[in-house]
Amino acid sequence: MIDSLRGQNLLDLGDLSREAIVEVLDVAESFVEVNRRTVKKVPALKGRVVASLFFEESTRTRLSFETAAKRLSADVLSLAVASSSVKKGESLRDTIATIDALGIDAVVLRHRSSGAARQVSRYVPHVRVINAGDGLHQHPTQGLLDAFTVRAALSERRGVPAASTGADLFDGLRVLIVGDIMHSRVARSDVDAYTALGAQVHLCAPATLLPTEVATWPVSIEEDFDEALAWADVVGLLRLQHERGSGVFVPSTAEYTLTHGLTLDRARRLKPDALILHPGPMNRGVELDSRVADLPASLVTRQVASGVPVRMAVLFLSVAGTTKEERR
Amino acid sequence: MSDVLVRGGLVVGVDGAERVDVLVRDGVLADRGPSLDAPAGARVVEAGDCWIGPGFVDLHAHLREPGAEAAETIESGARAAAIGGYSLVVAMANTEPAIDSAALVEYVLSRGSRACVEVAVTGAITVGRRGESLAPMAEMAALGVRLFSDDGVGVQDPAVMRRAMLYAGALGVRLGEHCEDERLVAGGSMNEGVLSSRLGLVGRPAMAEELMVLRDIELARWTGAAIHFLHLSTARSLAMVASARREGLDVTSEVAPHHFTLDESACADFDPLFKVHPPLRRAEDVAALREALVRGEVDAVATDHAPHPPESKDLPFDEAPAGVLGLEHAASLTYEALGSEECDPRRFFDLLSRGPARVARVRPEDPRPRHGGHGGALRVGDDANLVVFDPGARWVVDRDELHGRSRNTPYHGRAMRGRVRATIARGVLVVDDGELT
Structure with missing residues (x-):
């Protein structure tokens, strides 16, 4: 269990203690202000090199990480997989070794295979590795930014600074995560983040989209989405990928919307102060109604905005304060 | 093909085990008994504390x-x-x-x-x-x-x-x-x-x-x-x-x-x-x-x-x-x-x-269109396919000391007990003292 991300890799949110997560959220709060300045930059990682390696398509996560690194004054090496030697059959180990030879302090890695970030951390033990999504396994910064967004919204409502609340606002908070949990790295990281912070996590999905052995997860399973609407404090929706909704895992996307979509009618039955999250990209009309996505309760754009300070905090804690010489 | 005398080991048969010497000659188990003499030019495997099977x-x-x-x-x-x-x-x-x-x-x-x-x-x-x-x-x-x-x-x-x-x-x-x-x-x-x-x-x-x-x-x-x-x-x-x-x-x-x-x-x-x-x-x-x-x-x-x-x-x-x-x-x-x-x-x-x-189906008593007998009772006259196993040996797996072409052992660094000391295949001593001859 990691009690502080300082000088550590971020591979799996399940490795982080409540203290470590709160530290990230608090540091992220301090970076929010930087993002409001005219000159959105601090010298925290000046002279450090962050490599951004996305082996899988991504728009928002990649932009968010690279923006965060630049606002910390790091130099960013960005590997575009489509034009790289990876396409020519270069192995992950060789690609990492090549990038490492250029002199880097951190790697932000997105890969289609579960565990890829853990493997890369073994290849380059002197480099900090930040998992930006590995297969179905983890998307730790998404879990952190979801918690950050929820904490910010709840603290505003109470009129207190978020950083003064620690994990208090999560105590007893009822978080309902709905959708394709089985194939979702976001769900795994969200469950880790919310449960570490003290929230009660509930999952709701067609049985075919629940993970195997879900009874061993630290969550409750809700069979009826409609009943859960009455008490959920936070509703986190997940993307239904079309290949899962065409007769393979559920009969059709239309039937999925019928049983598990957050329609306008369902949104009206939520508690008035309930918060709605979605990690994007949204399938409007499938997992949520287009009008619901644009309600004030929807924090979708705030989640995107939170991504930058949260990833600044992660990079800062993980990379700053340690040098390669100390690590070697 | 030189003779091989395996001396002093516990020969593990089908019904029981006895401590006897075993002589291998011309591809077959030529003799077994207490204190056999080593023929001139025979390779001798000292197998005290070992199992012969x-x-x-x-x-x-x-x-x-x-x-x-x-x-x-x-x-x-x-x-x-x-x-x-x-x-x-x-x-x-x-x-x-x-x-x-x-x-x-x-x-x-x-x-x-x-x-x-x-x-x-x-x-x-x-x-x-x-x-x-x-x-x-x-x-x-x-x-x-x-x-x-x-x-x-x-x-x-x-x-x-x-x-x-x-x-x-x-x-x-x-x-x-x-x-x-x-x-x-x-x-x-x-x-x-x-x-x-x-x-x-x-x-x-x-x-x-x-x-x-x-x-x-x-x-x-x-x-x-x-x-x-x-x-x-x-x-x-x-x-x-x-x-x-x-x-x-x-x-x-x-x-x-x-x-x-x-x-x-x-x-x-x-x-x-x-x-x-x-x-x-x-x-x-x-x-x-x-x-x-x-x-x-x-x-x-x-x-x-x-x-x-x-x-x-x-x-x-x-x-x-x-x-x-x-x-x-x-x-x-x-x-x-x-x-x-x-x-x-x-x-x-x-x-x-x-x-x-x-x-x-490669036992000595089975019909064998192609292969010699294996897995036998170690009777005189059987094809000489034998192993000498030292149950007291202790060793640690090192992937760089393996004998095949690949290294993908999941046991690198694992402490092991018991080790093969000698292997006799088709009457030939192919491994002696844990090394290929």
Whole structure:
């Protein structure tokens, strides 16, 4: 269990203690202000090199990480997989070794295979590795930014600074995560983040989209989405990928919307102060109604905005304060 | 071929063990008795504190030739086998091309005839191991092939398996089945369960194995065929096979050392060295396999020796090929599983030699169109395939000191108990003092 991300890799949110997560959220709060300045930059990682390696398509996560690194004054090496030697059959180990030879302090890695970030951390033990999504396994910064967004919204409502609340606002908070949990790295990281912070996590999905052995997860399973609407404090929706909704895992996307979509009618039955999250990209009309996505309760754009300070905090804690010489 | 005198060891026979010397001459066990004199020029193996038994027989070795000689060859695999105490390895049919014709059988046997231990071969059940049309089993059987398998995958189509059983039954040969329903394991890379759920790895459920074991037991009952279950990995699979055997069906089974020494928790760090098919299972299954070994409910320990060159194994977990090395460790791991000091030497040789020899039908008393006798009772006149095992030896596995071409052992750094000191294959001392001669 990691009690502080300082000088550590971020591979799996399940490795982080409540203290470590709160530290990230608090540091992220301090970076929010930087993002409001005219000159959105601090010298925290000046002279450090962050490599951004996305082996899988991504728009928002990649932009968010690279923006965060630049606002910390790091130099960013960005590997575009489509034009790289990876396409020519270069192995992950060789690609990492090549990038490492250029002199880097951190790697932000997105890969289609579960565990890829853990493997890369073994290849380059002197480099900090930040998992930006590995297969179905983890998307730790998404879990952190979801918690950050929820904490910010709840603290505003109470009129207190978020950083003064620690994990208090999560105590007893009822978080309902709905959708394709089985194939979702976001769900795994969200469950880790919310449960570490003290929230009660509930999952709701067609049985075919629940993970195997879900009874061993630290969550409750809700069979009826409609009943859960009455008490959920936070509703986190997940993307239904079309290949899962065409007769393979559920009969059709239309039937999925019928049983598990957050329609306008369902949104009206939520508690008035309930918060709605979605990690994007949204399938409007499938997992949520287009009008619901644009309600004030929807924090979708705030989640995107939170991504930058949260990833600044992660990079800062993980990379700053340690040098390669100390690590070697 | 010089004479070999093995002196002072405990010779483990079928009914009991006695401390006698053993003389090997002209490829046969020429004499046994107390205090034999060493003939002039004989090699002497001092075997005090050691067990002498029939050379080990591996039913399940992927020797990779033809097609993947960078990983292993018949010659290099045979060297690893000799170090591991094997006098016979049965080369699995999933080469490239698959061993699905007499010509390919001849090729492997011809390469094998120059190797340092005896090499037999498994033929494919279906052409190209594609699970569609029957391979020419009769022409392969005529060359001495007694075991057929599409291993790597099982025969998925029950109608094809039924036909294969009927056909094989008439030929008097045995079918070896890799039990995993490919649809249930699609995309999977580790045991399905609590850990795979957390790691986000698609699972290969135990049920995928168990359904196929169940199916094949029923098909064997229907057709009367002889079937051998390869690398069983779950408690329920073992229970079903044990039950079928009690009913009198002609079913045999093997377990692989990695399945009775490692559990799925080895996959927690996504190290593809621990990726195998069927996958490493739960700790409960490992315990059940060990109990079955002690009770003699399986016929054989078989290595499923699966060499891979580093560049192909060092990939993301879900992309890496499945398989681990086995030939050089199996005897020590079996000794450990049987309780080390508590290990019954007869059970030990049953699992590593006499049982697999029975399945492969290469015992001295069996009809043998091609191969010498293995797994015998060590009677005077038997073919001299022997192993000298030192149960008191202690050693540590070092992947850089292995004898095959690949390094993908999951046991690097593991402390082992018991080690092969000498191997005599076809009357020749091929390993002495733990080293190739």
